[in-house]
Amino acid sequence: MDVDAEPKPDPLIKQGAEGRVYRIQFLGKDAVLKERFVKTYRHPELDARLTKERIRAEAKSIVRCKNAGICTPAVYSVDFSTNRIIMEYISNSETVSDYIYKLSDMSNEKHTEELKNVSAEMGRVIGKMHHNNIIHGDLTTSNILVQHIDNCWKLFLIDFGLSYTKSSDEDKAVDLYVLERALLSKHSDVSWFFDNFLTHYAGFNKSTERVVKKLSEVRSRGRKRTMVG
Numbered sequence: 001m002d003v004d005a006e007p008k009p010d011p012l013i014k015q016g017a018e019g020r021v022y023r024i025q026f027l028g029k030d031a032v033l034k035e036r037f038v039k040t041y042r043h044p045e046l047d048a049r050l051t052k053e054r055i056r057a058e059a060k061s062i063v064r065c066k067n068a069g070i071c072t073p074a075v076y077s078v079d080f081s082t083n084r085i086i087m088e089y090i091s092n093s094e095t096v097s098d099y100i101y102k103l104s105d106m107s108n109e110k111h112t113e114e115l116k117n118v119s120a121e122m123g124r125v126i127g128k129m130h131h132n133n134i135i136h137g138d139l140t141t142s143n144i145l146v147q148h149i150d151n152c153w154k155l156f157l158i159d160f161g162l163s164y165t166k167s168s169d170e171d172k173a174v175d176l177y178v179l180e181r182a183l184l185s186k187h188s189d190v191s192w193f194f195d196n197f198l199t200h201y202a203g204f205n206k207s208t209e210r211v212v213k214k215l216s217e218v219r220s221r222g223r224k225r226t227m228v229g
């Protein structure tokens with residue numbers, strides 16, 4: 001895939017340490033352009049290789065997820081010469097992180113029920129992703145989008161730059177551990193969220209049930225590492 005038309009990158013959605021994310025129009029469609037910076041502190045050859053790997057990983061896993069029936073933005077274009085990837089813009093969406101903040105702030109029975117549904121659906125979606133041997137590599141509530149359509153919503157997985165394909169329970173359990181840590185630090189007020197997620201993740205099938213058992217090992221290693229500092 002190649003970018004023939006130079007897109008006009010405006011407006012900026014996110015300026016991060018690794019790159020920028022813009023909302024653009026691409027071939028008449030609402031799209032997102034992700035651009036990765038050149039890291040001057042890294043050796044140029046190493047930097048070029050790592051950047052290329054992340055862009056390739058992102059495009060590959062998005063396609064693998066799509067083939068598995070998991071919602072991800074469609075990839076429109078990948079350009080290794082400019083370190084740019086262009087993908088479908090998920091309209092009317094917000095990050096799960098923002099949605100949790102919003103719902104837990106309004107905290108009433110209806111909103112708690114909604115949060116339960118979100119965590120359960122996250123369990124099913126991540127379960128399906130792992131069942132297909134896709135390791136996300138940076139599983140946080142900022143890397144899952146909730147798209148609102150009328151009174152319904154759908155989850156989209158994004159930000160696959162650190163992803164890879166592997167069947168190991170250990171790697172899948174580490175993915176879950178990263179999500180657990182992220183939830184604990186950002187959303188400690190809804191401490192039950194991860195447990196409910198895990199119940200539905202484990203319920204996906206036998207392979208995910210195994211990963212949950214592995215998670216306790218990963219947790220105890222994580223705790224030891226924290227104690228050692």
Ligand SMILES: Nc1ncnc2c1ncn2[C@@H]1O[C@H](COP(=O)(O)OP(=O)(O)OP(=O)(O)O)[C@@H](O)[C@H]1O
Pocket residue numbers: 013014016018019020021032034073087088089090091093095142143158159160161
């Ligand atoms: N396809 C999309 N549709 C709508 N919004 C998106 C889309 N992709 C990204 N965003 C928005 O841009 C934000 C940043 O995107 P993303 O997490 O992919 O970039 P990043 O954090 O800079 O990536 P990386 O961690 O790989 O450096 C998301 O939290 C989301 O708000």
